[in-house]
Amino acid sequence: MENAGYTISDIDYVATNDLIDPRYVTKYQYNLQTYNHHLTHASSVFFTSPFSEAAIMVIDGSGSEFGISQYETISFFYADGNKLNKFFIHKGNKSKKYLNEFLPNNSLGGFYRAVTEAIGFHFLEDGKTMGLSSYGSDRYIEDFHKFYTYSKHKGFLQSDQDIQNLKMFIQDEISLSKDSFKTKADFARAVQYHTEELLIQLAFSIYEKTKSKHLCISGGVALNSVANSRILKETPFEKVYVFPASSDAGCAIGSALYLYYVQLQNPWSPKEEPFSPYLGAEYDPASIEKTLEEYKEQLCYRISENIFEDTAALLEEGNIIGWYQGRSEIGPRALGNRSVIADPRKVETRQRINQSIKRREFFRPLAPAIMEEYQKDYFVNPVSSHHMLYVNEIQPDKACEMGAVSHIDGTARVQTVTRTSNPTFYTLLEHFKSLTDVPLLLNTSFNGSGEPIVETPKDAIKSFIHLGLDVLVMDNFIIERRRFSV
Numbered sequence: 286m287e288n289a290g291y292t293i294s295d296i297d298y299v300a301t302n303d304l305i306d307p308r309y310v311t312k313y314q315y316n317l318q319t320y321n322h323h324l325t326h327a328s329s330v331f332f333t334s335p336f337s338e339a340a341i342m343v344i345d346g347s348g349s350e351f352g353i354s355q356y357e358t359i360s361f362f363y364a365d366g367n368k369l370n371k372f373f374i375h376k377g378n379k380s381k382k383y384l385n386e387f388l389p390n391n392s393l394g395g396f397y398r399a400v401t402e403a404i405g406f407h408f409l410e411d412g413k414t415m416g417l418s419s420y421g422s423d424r425y426i427e428d429f430h431k432f433y434t435y436s437k438h439k440g441f442l443q444s445d446q447d448i449q450n451l452k453m454f455i456q457d458e459i460s461l462s463k464d465s466f467k468t469k470a471d472f473a474r475a476v477q478y479h480t481e482e483l484l485i486q487l488a489f490s491i492y493e494k495t496k497s498k499h500l501c502i503s504g505g506v507a508l509n510s511v512a513n514s515r516i517l518k519e520t521p522f523e524k525v526y527v528f529p530a531s532s533d534a535g536c537a538i539g540s541a542l543y544l545y546y547v548q549l550q551n552p553w554s555p556k557e558e559p560f561s562p563y564l565g566a567e568y569d570p571a572s573i574e575k576t577l578e579e580y581k582e583q584l585c586y587r588i589s590e591n592i593f594e595d596t597a598a599l600l601e602e603g604n605i606i607g608w609y610q611g612r613s614e615i616g617p618r619a620l621g622n623r624s625v626i627a628d629p630r631k632v633e634t635r636q637r638i639n640q641s642i643k644r645r646e647f648f649r650p651l652a653p654a655i656m657e658e659y660q661k662d663y664f665v666n667p668v669s670s671h672h673m674l675y676v677n678e679i680q681p682d683k684a685c686e687m688g689a690v691s692h693i694d695g696t697a698r699v700q701t702v703t704r705t706s707n708p709t710f711y712t713l714l715e716h717f718k719s720l721t722d723v724p725l726l727l728n729t730s731f732n733g734s735g736e737p738i739v740e741t742p743k744d745a746i747k748s749f750i751h752l753g754l755d756v757l758v759m760d761n762f763i764i765e766r767r768r769f770s771v
C-alpha cells in the first residue's frame with residue numbers, strides 16, 4: 286500500500302478467501318468480503334486470461350469446507366463475461382489421521398504430495414518430485430493403479446487407507462533398495478505419470494460439459510508444467526492459460542478481481558497483452574545506492590553507462606550474475622526481474638549453480654529464457670510461455686547451445702520473452718545474442734535453498750554475498766566483492 290501511495294483510510298473493501306485464518310483479518314471486519322477458496326482460484330485465472338469465455342479447472346490439495354469435514358478438491362467452472370458458474374465440485378473427507386497434513390482424501394494434489402513426502406521431500410517441495418521424475422523408469426506405474434480409482438461418473442477416489450498403503454509401499458521399497466536414488470526417481474516418475482493421465486481425463490471431462498475452445502487452469506496442481514504441456518497438446522482445447530501464481534498465493538488477486546468484476550459489476554473484457562506478473566515494489570537508484578553504502582567495506586560498485594552491453598559481456602566471460610531489475614514478479618518462477626542468469630551453453634554452469642551457489646539437488650533443472658521470435662529454432666512445436674508454465678522439447682541440433690538448461694529428458698521449462706512482456710530482460714537477451722549468436726539465457730530464481738526469492742535491495746545484496754555469485758547487477762549498478770591484498 287505504501288508503494289502504491291495508499292493508506293488504510295483509502296480502502297473501500299478488503300477481499301479474501303475463506304481459508305484465511307480469521308484472526309488475521311479481524312481488524313478489517315467492517316468491509317471484509319470473503320469468498321469460496323476455489324472461486325478465488327477460478328477468478329484469478331479467468332480475469333487475467335485472454336479469453337472472453339472459457340472452461341476453468343481448479344485442482345489443488347484442498348479448498349473450502351462443506352458440511353462436516355468435507356473439503357473441495359476439484360472444481361469445474363464455466364465463465365462468460367462477468368459470470369463464473371461453478372457446475373462441478375469433487376470432495377474429500379479430512380480424517381483425524383491426516384489432520385496435521387491439511388489434506389483430505391480424494392485429492393489429486395494430496396496424491397502428489399503423499400508421494401513427495403514418502404520419498405523424502407517436504408511440504409511445498411512437489412517441484413522436486415517433478416524434476417526427479419525424468420530420472421525414473423516405469424517400474425512402479427502399474428502398481429500405482431492399486432492406490433486409487435477413477436471414473437467419469439465418480440471422479441478421482443483415494444481413501445485414507447489407500448494413502449496409508451501407498452506410503453507404506455513406497456517406504457518398504459526404498460528400505461529394501463540397493464539404489465535409493467533410483468527407487469525414489471521411479472516413484473516420482475509413477476506419480477508424475479498418473480497425475481498427467483488423470484489431468485488429461487479431467488480436461489476431456491470438462492470439455493465434454495462445456496465445449497469451450499479455451500481452458501483455464503489454477504490451483505497448486507496447475508504449477509505442474511509437464512502436465513500443462515500435455516493438456517494443451519492432447520486435449521480438444523485450442524488454447525490453455527495458466528495463472529502464474531496458481532497456488533494459494535494467487536487467491537488474493539482472485540478475491541480482488543471477483544469483488545471488482547462480479548460483485549461490483551464493473552465491465553470486464555480480456556486484455557490484448559498477456560497478464561503482467563511484475564506486481565512487486567520498485568526501488569529507485571537512490572535507495573539502491575543508499576543500501577549499497579551500508580556494505581561498502583565488503584562491496585565495490587560502479588554505475589554502467591550501458592548496463593545491457595556490460596552485463597552481456599560479463600555473461601559471455603562465464604560470470605554467474607544476480608539480476609535485479611524493476612518490480613518483482615508474483616509466483617514461484619523468476620521471470621527476469623529477480624533472477625540468477627548465466628550463459629546457457631556449458632553443462633558445468635548448471636553443476637556450479639546447483640551444487641555451489643544454490644546448494645540444491647543435482648537433478649533440479651534450470652530454465653532457459655528465450656526471445657520469443659527464435660523459439661521455433663530451438664524447440665519442437667513450441668508453446669508461448671511468458672510465465673514459465675510449459676515444457677518444450679529441445680531441437681536436437683540446438684542441444685549443444687543449451688547444455689546448462691537441458692533436462693535429462695531433452696526438454697526445458699522455457700520462458701518466452703517479448704519486448705512487450707519484459708522490455709528490460711528482452712534488451713539484455715538482444716545484447717547477449719549480438720555477442721554470441723545465442724538468443725537465450727539461463728534463468729533461475731534469485732534465492733538460496735529454502736529461501737524466498739529476493740525482494741528488496743538489501744535482500745539481493747545479502748543473498749549475493751551468501752550465495753557466492755560472481756556479480757550482482759541492480760538497476761544500472763554493477764556490484765562485485767572487494768578484493769583485499771594480503
